[in-house]
Amino acid sequence: KMAPPVDYLRLVFLPWLARMGVRVGIESVRHGYYPRGGGEVVLKVMPCAQLAPLVAESPGALRAIRGVAHVARLPMHIPERMVGAASACLDGFGPIEIETRVLADEEGSGTGGAMVLVAETEHSLLGSAAVAERGVRAEQLGEDAGHALRAELDAGAALDIHAADQLLIYAAQAQGASRFTVREVSLHARTVMWLIEQFLPVRFSVEGRGRLQLIEVLRG
The missing domain is CATH 3.30.110 (Translation Initiation Factor IF3)
Structure with missing residues (x-):
């Protein structure tokens, strides 16, 4: 559960690599969830000389906060509660757009959920993530992701x-x-x-x- 979800790779890590000249395409075939795993992705890496x-060194002005919250074999109110809690943590930073999804059975391996948030700034991308686990309420997961992103924004790191x-x-x-x-x-x-x-x-x-x-x- 400490590793970044695939959406963090797609929305934060790979865009940073692209700035360094590495072009990578990523496709999620199936999401896997903690602790069972079972996710599958396809990566296409272009040669880089x-x-x-x-x-x-500086993130610059904040442009947008966006993200995704999804679950497999759980009801839609779970990701919606994640979004509500995360948005409350980020109140004051402007509009927030977080996609919510319930994956089709073939899109997810087992039962679980995850949230990834991204702050897009003038010069940077800052991300946070949280993964669902048994006994942890959806609101707590959303707060964890929201507080983590707020800490990055408040600090002013790139x-x-x-x-x-x-x-x-x-x-x-x-x-x-x-x-x-x-x-x-x-x-x-x-x-x-x-x-x-x-x-x-x-x-x-x-x-x-x-x-x-x-x-x-x-x-x-």
Whole structure:
């Protein structure tokens, strides 16, 4: 349940990779849900001669908040309650458009649900996600996703904490110096940075910038 749902990859992670020159098409054949899994996706990755550096220090003005909440083998009021709770957490940020869906039986493996939220800004994409689990109310799931996205927006970071640790390996292989801001450097990110330094001729610098952390990828 700690891994990002496929909609986070589609709406946040892959658009960031596209900015670095990697073109990836993604198609969800079947959604899988925690804890059973069973999801299936098809990826089409275009060849990329070299990666452009990732430079994202300021998100710029907020343009839109959108997202998706879906369930399989559960009633429509579940994703609707997710949306209501998430929207309340994000009150004051302007219009919010979140698609709600009940998947057809062939679209989902087992019973479950998930929500992914995306804040589109002038220079950035910030995301959050929450996955349904037994005993957790739909409102709690929506609040978790909403509060997580609000934390990113309030901090003023260019990348959310999950995109940051996922993009480190690509930034380390880019032609040129990458640098980006996050509200927090996760333990996962610190582990990934250490591991990359053991194999590639790069080093990482982390510097406090007020409420933010600036991560730089330095070659040599």
